[in-house]
Amino acid sequence: MKVLILYHSQSGNTKSFAEGIQSKLTALGHQTDCIQLQTASPVKHKSVREQQDIEITNLPDPQAYDMLLFGGPVWAFGPSPVIVEAIRKMDSLAGKTCLPFASMGLFCEKMGGTATLRYMSRELATKGAKVLPGAICKRMFHDPAAQIEKNSAKIVHTIT
Ligand SMILES: Cc1cc2nc3c(=O)[nH]c(=O)nc-3n(C[C@H](O)[C@H](O)[C@H](O)COP(=O)(O)O)c2cc1C
Known part of the structure; x- marks a missing residue:
């Protein structure tokens, strides 16, 4: 199976999660491209609900996956x-x-994580995708490496 892992990461946490998923898929023999989104100019730290122009410069072709x-x-x-x-x-x-997958700073998925996966799932469904349930890595009061291990395994189990 050829898998695209496409992510945005400002401070590296989602990047580590994406790389955790990639290493498990690679170990199972799947072909993966793990791509960090780049923008033409810095993005303002604003909610998705506030208007802002974002120009992505490295959007891949989904048909390849x-x-x-x-x-x-x-x-x-x-x-x-x-x-x-x-x-x-x-x-x-x-x-x-x-x-969809996400990383969050707080300790409980109800503090933005669940809403994030729901929002992303809705956007993906609007584009015609079949959407599988995702996973979230939490940071506060959690061991980041253990979170990545657990949630990457959950994702790989869901998709393979
Ligand atoms: C502007 C901004 C808003 C954030 N809002 C939340 C939030 O609502 N809930 C939460 O758990 N973490 C929140 N965080 C923390 C990030 O979700 C967390 O640090 C995440 O792991 C960062 O991922 P990254 O390193 O891939 O950029 C926020 C961080 C930023 C910069």
Whole structure:
């Protein structure tokens, strides 16, 4: 299976999560591209609900993949505006299976994580994707490495 792991990461936490997923998929023999989204100019730390122009400069072609994973940090109790913009700008995802993932600073998924996955899932479904349940890595009061291990395993189990 050829898998795209596409993510936004400002301070590296979602990047570590994405790389954790990639290393498990690679170990199982799947082909993966793990791509960190780049923008033409710095993104303002604002909620996805506030208007901001974001120009993504490295959006891949979804048709090259069997499965697509979309990740980003929780910002202001919702998804990062960068990963949402990427989903919106993507060519049609009709017939593709997708899964959202996120990293968050607080200790409880109800503090933005659940809403983030729900928001991203809705955006993916709007593009025609079949959406699988995602996973969230929490930081406060949690061991980051253990969170990545547990949640990468959960994602790999869901998609394989
Ligand atoms: C502008 C901003 C808003 C944030 N809002 C939340 C939030 O609502 N809930 C939460 O748990 N963490 C929040 N965080 C923390 C990030 O979600 C957390 O540090 C995440 O792991 C960062 O991922 P990254 O290193 O990939 O950028 C926020 C961080 C920033 C910069």
